[in-house]
Amino acid sequence: ILTDLNNTKNRFISILSHDLRSPLTGINGLLEILCKDFDSFSDEEKKQFLSGIYDSTKNLTSLIENLLQWSKLQQGRYELIPNNIYISQLVNNIIDLYKLSIATKKIQIHTDINPEIKVKADENFLSLILRNLIDNAIKYSNEGGSISIIAKNVNRFIEISVSDTGIGIDSETLSKLFKIDENIRSKGTKNEAGSGLGLLLVKEMVEKSGGTISAKSTPDVGSTFTFTIPAVQ
Structure with a gap:
């Protein structure tokens, strides 16, 4: 049973680690472009960049929240109310x-x-x-x-x-x-x-x-x- 639990935990963390990189890479890439050429972009283009950053941040927040809740469940630290x-x-x-x-x-x-x-x-x-x-x-x-x-x-x-x-x-x-x-x-x-x-x-x-x-x-x-x-x- 302990082996199965460890395998499940490792699998979960492996998948999550991969998925965390995607929104972080997106945020870093968009911010880098904005910082380098901010004045050259129109207001509409800036809005599009910010929208992309917002979407990546929302996805990242969701992934982290799922991880925290899953961790509590696995450790038996979540008390149902x-x-x-x-x-x-x-x-x-x-x-x-x-x-x-x-x-x-x-x-x-x-x-x-x-x-x-x-x-x-x-x-x-x-x-x-x-x-x-x-x-x-x-x-x-x-x-x-x-x-x-x-x-x-x-x-x-x-x-x-x-x-x-x-x-x-x-x-x-x-x-x-x-x-x-x-x-x-x-x-x-x-x-x-x-x-x-x-x-x-x-x-x-x-x-x-x-x-x-x-x-x-x-x-x-x-x-x-x-x-x-x-x-x-």
Whole structure:
């Protein structure tokens, strides 16, 4: 068991180390160009450079946050604090975080969530789960695409799905999504980096919250990720 845990840790860190280099290289490269020839660029060109730096910084922040949470989980240092959470409010707050990315790709966001639906969950866990899934949906959506977020009661659980009309996932890759020993690194539609580590963390957090997660996808049509969280009884 200890050997398996060490192998998992080493694999996770190896993938993450590779992915951390990409946004850092992007930030350094853009800043170097700006510093050397700042006065020669138009205001519009400067905005484009700053937008690229912002995107790389956001990606870097997401990777680091996933690493910190995963580390706490592996060491048993994360104490779950379940609270009653209104799904609609949390989803709207997360969508606000991605306003710029959504606007840049001209993505339409659709939500179908009764404002009275509540779940019993750790808010940090649930927020990170939704942020990873919504971030992926944006990342793999084409310009002008759409994303739907739906929540409904299913027995004693709330079933939440995040669907996109993006590039989709082939069946072979789909079968590897939640496995640490598989390399499923892929690029988004605007060349955004993707390693699949967020989905590994999502799966672990969903299961520790007492739920399950699944995915279905069709290439060039889109993907849907569905997870369950205990409802407030």
